[in-house]
Amino acid sequence: MDAPRTVAAGRTASPTTARLINDRLALQLLQSEGALTAGQLKTLTGLSRPTVADLVERLQEAGLIAVVGESGAQRRGPxxxxxxxxxxxxxxxxxxxxxxxVTVAVADLLGEVRAERTVPIGPDDTPDAAVAAALAGLDKALAAAGAPHPHTIAVGAPGLVDPATGRLGGTDWVPSWHVALVGELRARRAVPVLLENEVNLAAIAEQRDGAARDHDTFVLLWLGHGTGAAVVLDGTLRRGASGGTGEIGFLPVPGTAALPSASGCDGGFHSLAGSAAICALAAQHGLPAEAVAGPAAADAPSPDTDAPPAEAVVRAAVAAGDAGAAFLDALAARIALGVAAVCAVLDPGCVVLGGEIGSGGGEGLAGRVAGHLARLSPLRTDVRAGALGGRAVLRGAVLAARDAAQNELFPPGG
Structure with a gap:
């Protein structure tokens, strides 16, 4: 058997802890690499053949792994x-x-989505009606996935999420049915219910599956109906003392008519880069929102998609080529103000323009932002378009639920 692994200076792992570490390592490899033979696990982990045989048997007995095929090797064997x-x-x-x-996704332990459902919530629906509709949508998605009893639920919501309590703070900024729904999920489901700020979840998704896969330090700037940011430093999501890290909509910036206040971000960066402000800027450049997003494009989203009207405006400007260039450059100058402030404090080296608008603007908008940023800041910063758009929040929620479930099923040891 392999000698116990050293887990910290001056401290060695007990045999039980060493087994947990080895099991988790093997499971992480099977998750990232796909199906593997025992020989491949031996090579990738550096463990001895008997130790790999033991952990394979142990994980099979626990119902965590199973034989899924054969490698095609010439000599058949274990x-x-x-x-x-x-x-x-x-x-x-x-x-x-x-x-x-509310959009619900039901996934398996590998994070593969088995069912998805979006439930519109009418502007005149009562909180009770909204919660009932959301719970019914969840039940239908679970039934479609053949999963009546979920293991873990992760919820992405706007607003402050207190890291100490896991509850929404600043609730006067968010729909009351959000708070009520989280409460009902925790009361009705005898499973862990994780609550996380939506932009933080989007950052997790962009780091795992999107534009920031090669960076362990970056900032995601969310551009949707409103603005927000998520900060990842050395691979760790930073939430702040009250969950307010990244509330960039409140950032005082030049070019607004007022200053933000404790009760609202009007006058902050939100007033320059929120969806309504972008639509107004487009109109100033001869790209009225109604021309591309329909007559209801003020800042009231479609109940079917909840997409910000500015997404269609930005995509239309990109498609218009030279005709949309002046608008995109003006928008990039605004976005660069927020990015420059973030860079001056954090120097992340990479900023991802996320959300529907960041993704819709593509590398053309990101390149323009980078150009303006270079004139505002001496810090070298890679500016990229988000790869996942508005779906990053849902994907991040699935990944957060998967992490929590695996931490329970695949004990980290130590």
Whole structure:
């Protein structure tokens, strides 16, 4: 057997802890690499053949892995069997709460989505009606996925999430049905319910599956109905003392008619880069929102998509080529003000323009922002377009639920 692993200076792991570490390492490899043979696990982990055989047997008995095929090796034997994680061992739920909708995704233990459903919430719906509709949508998604009993639920919502209590703060900024829904989920489901700020979840998704996969330090600037930011430093999401890290909508910036206040971000960066402000800027450049987003494009979203009207405006400007260039450059100058402030404090080296608008603007908008930023800041910063758009929140919720479930099912040891 392998000698116990050293887990800290002057301290060695007990045999039990060493087994937990080895099991988790093997499971992480099976998650990231897909099905592997025992021989491949031996090579990738550096463990001895007997230790790998023991952990494979242990994980099979726990129902976490199973034989999923054969490697095609010339000589058949135990090492030719391919082992994979039993994806149906647990089902996970991710929810993306918006002002006028909730989207539910049900995924397996590998994070593969098995069912998804979006439920519109009418502007005149009572909180009780909104909660009932959301819960009904969740039940239908679970039934479609064949998962009546989810293992973990993760919810992405706008607003402050207190890191100490896991509850929404600043609730006068968010729809009351959001708070009520989280409470009902925690009361009705005998499973962990994680609550996280929506932009933080989007950052997790962009780091795992999107534009920031090669960076462990970056800032995600969310551009949707409103503005927000998520900060990841050395691979760790930073939330702040009250969960307010990244509330960039409140950032005082030049070019607004007033200053933000404790009760609202009008006058802050939101007034320059929120959806309504972008639509107004487009109109000044001869790109009225009504021309591309329909007559209801003020700042009231479609109940079916909850997409910010400015997304269509920005996409239209990109498609218009030279005709949209002046508007995109003016928008980039505004966005660069917020990015420059973030860079002056954090120097992240990479800023991802996320959300529907950041993704819709693509690398053309990101390049323009980078150009303006270079004139405002001496700090070298890579500015990128988000790869996942508005779906980043839902994907981040699924990933957060998967992490929580795996931390329970795959004990980290130590």
């Amino acid at each position: 090492n030719a069997r391919l082992y994979g994680i039993v994806a149906d061992r647990a089902h996970l739920v991710g929810l993306d709460l918006r002002t006028h909708s």
